Amino acid sequence: MxxxxxxxxxxxxxxxxxxxxxxxxxxxxxxxxxxxxxxxxxxxxxxQRRRALLRNHPLVGRLGYPVREPAPPVHVTPAAQEFFAPSAGPVPPPEEEPRVRVGGPDCTLPYDMALLNVSALSFGALSARAVLALGRGAALGRFAQDTGEGGLSDHHLRGGGDLVWEIGSGYFGCRRPDGGFEEREFADRAALPEVKCVSLKLSQGAAPGGGGVLPGAKVSAEIARERGVVQGRTVVSPPCHRVFSTPRELVLFLARMRELAGGKPTGFKLCVRSRRQFLAVCKAMLAEGVTPDFVVVDGAEGGTGAGPAGLAERPGMVLTEGLITVHNALVGTGLRDRIRIGASGGIATGADIVRRLAQGADYTNAARAMMAAVGCVGAGRCPTGACPVGVATQDPWRVWALHVGDKARRVRHYQRATVRSAVRIMAALGVREPGGLTPGHLLRRTDARTVRSYAELYEWLEPGALTAGPPADWAADWAAADPDVFG
Ligand SMILES: Cc1cc2nc3c(=O)[nH]c(=O)nc-3n(C[C@H](O)[C@H](O)[C@H](O)COP(=O)(O)O)c2cc1C
Incomplete structure (x- = not known):
């Protein structure tokens, strides 16, 4: 008060x-x-309903709030030194927003993913109303909301949007009393019609080597019930999964998840640590003849509102590097046609989407930009539970300020405007379908006199190049990658 x-x-x-x-x-x-x-x-x-900061801080909120967290990057061009190649023949933008079919040969219920979706944000890190507003926005705009690793909560289900149910090393929502993975519970919940895809989180950009952290201040009675943990005590997801310890076991577990999910698209999210490690996973896929339906690459520039900032000091690859590594590894092993690549990390504008598609992604997810759409002001209070706008807190006195209807409309408008902007840029580049974008469409100024395209700046492998005999630059990593060791 x-x-x-x-x-x-x-x-x-x-x-x-x-x-x-x-x-x-x-x-x-x-x-x-x-x-x-x-x-x-x-x-x-x-x-009033539009500004949660004023609802929670009448009068004083008019002076603003000191911004401590960098807001998601919002820029007109992809990056200061990057821009798109002009096209001699622009095309009219398509009437319908393009969608990307996710579902490889072993998937029986493919899902048509939007170009921009809500990235993993768990109930716990976010308030019930924020989760609900994101879900309602997703339902209005027919795009997907990732539940985050905190479990598939009623608030996600009430939102009515298409859900990607993520499980992390804590297996919240399908957790055995000893902390292991409970198959029956997973299958029951994955069968819900709202769940369109299931995802396994290996790592995220802001915490590549550690498990997710939910500070005790945010472990309310409801969260404690939801996750099967003690109220008020900090929840640390284990740094490693218990159900697999090698790349081979990982791909077999993904196959099992898909089977338990009744054939729904199944994939994993990671922040790439090394090329060799991802190649080891590709070798395991080849050896077992099993592929996930999607891989979400998170960049080291990614955010976490839940854990202490210190974890961000051990970053993996930034998104550009991670994305190009994963795309090349899948192309080079001949697996790219079966697996869709999602990208997250600093995506906020249409130009960001086009840039990531040109670098090898099929679709994108945004977390902090979506949080901004539900009213986040970047106060940097996420770990303390004292979010002034009711977005990243479990304090009911703060959460009341967030008006679900108003924020759901904002989420929907933000997603639609951003995707439309991406589609307009693609049309200006002469591209009608996301798949038509290539590294040649993206240019970078490397010095005052030189501009080069991504096609020239990076090595792009031919389909099957790795299995046929890796090019010199890849040979050492390919030889060292072991499907039975993460490395
Ligand atoms: C408050 C908050 C909670 C998050 N929770 C999860 C999570 O449960 N699981 C996960 O895979 N990523 C989680 N993330 C990471 C995001 O999904 C995303 O990968 C990362 O923030 C990069 O995207 P952005 O730059 O659009 O924020 C979280 C991020 C934030 C800011």
Whole structure:
């Protein structure tokens, strides 16, 4: 209630000045008038629905909030030194937003993914209302919402959007009492019609080597019930999975997940640590004849609102490098046709989407930009649970400020405007389908006199090049990659 104190003080002073103007002297009106106006302004702040900061901090919120977390990058061009190759023959943008079919040969229920979706954000890291607003926005715009590793909560289901159910090393939502993976529970929940895909989180950019962390301040009674943990105690997901310890076991587990999920698209998310490690996974896929339906590559520039910032000091590859590595490894092993690549890490604009598609992704996910759409002001309070706008907190007194209907519409408008912008850029480049984008469409200025395309800057493998006999630059990593060792 402390955050209402300035306004309450104004109300009290206004009441006092009003009483004094009636009883002591009419001169008190000089003070009562402005104070009453301020008190009414504060009441208006609390009643409006558009700005949660003002609802939670009437009057004072008008001064703004010190931004501590860098807001998701918002830029007009992809990056200061990067731009798109002009086309001699632009085409009209397609009437319908393009979608990408996710589902390889072993998938029986393929899913048509939008070009931009809600990245993994768990209930726990985010409030129930934030999760609900994201889900409703996703339902309005027919795009997907990733549940994050905190489990498939009722708030996700109530949102009505298409869900990608993510499980991490804590197996929340399908966890045995000993912390292992409970197959029956997973199968039951994965069968829900809202769940369109299932995903296994290996790592994320902001915490490539560690498990997810949910600070005790955010472990409310509901979260504790949801995850099967102790209320108020920090939850640390184990750094490693218990159900597999080698790349071969990983791909076999993914196959098992898909089987338990009734054939729904199944994939994994990672922040690539080394080329050799990802090649080991590709070798395991080849050896077992099993492929996931998608891989989500998260960049080291990715965010986490849940864990301490220190984890970000052990980064994996930035998104450009990770994406190009994964795309090349899959092309070079002849597996690219079966596996879709999603990309996350700093995606906020249409230009960001086009840039990532040109670098090898099929679709993109955004976390912090979607959080901004539900009202995040970058206050940097996520780990403390004292989010001033009700987005990343479990404090019901803060969460009340977030108006689900208003924010759901914003999420929907943000996603639609961003995808439309991407489609317009593609059309200007002469490309109608995302698959038509190539590294040649993306240029980078390397010095004051030189501009080169990504096709020239990076090595792009031919289909099957690795299995046929790896090019010199890949030979050492290919030889060292072992399907039975993560390395
Ligand atoms: C508050 C918060 C919670 C997150 N929770 C998860 C999670 O549960 N699982 C996961 O795979 N990634 C999680 N992430 C990472 C995001 O899904 C995303 O990969 C990363 O933030 C990069 O995307 P961005 O730059 O659009 O934020 C979280 C990120 C944030 C900011």
């Amino acid at each position: 402390r955050r209402f104190a300035p306004w309450l003080l104004v109300v009290l002073c206004a009441a006092g000045a009003l009483a004094a103007s009636c009883t002591v002297s009419a001169r008190w009106w000089w003070a009562a008038g402005p104070l009453l106006a301020l008190a009414l302004l504060g009441a208006r702040d609390m009643l």
